[in-house]
Amino acid sequence: MELINTPNLLGEKNKHVQKVVSFEKTKVVNIQLQVGENIPEHDSAADVLIIVRSGKVSFEVEGNVVEVTPENVLHMNPKEKHSLTAMEPSDLLVLQITP
16 A cells, blocks of 8 residues: 655646656656646547546547536547646646556
8 A cells, every 4th residue: 555645736836747656557647737727739648537636627638628627537548639728726636547
């Protein structure tokens, strides 16, 4: 067992992206963004799950826009091009799961 801290740094600095842990076929990344901050378009070779812990994030995935909040989870297939913009101060976890 391993308990990993992911402190909220939104009050201390702007955009924060940090690998939390990786093992075998899974990588977990913590992203913290202030309102209006974004991550430009990119893709991943893995399946991706987005879990918003706080805030609201707008994702554009292959031309479709969705809002991700703590009340839902976004799944993206490998190679789907996507970008994201924080609509509120936001803290999210990105799980990349390689098939």
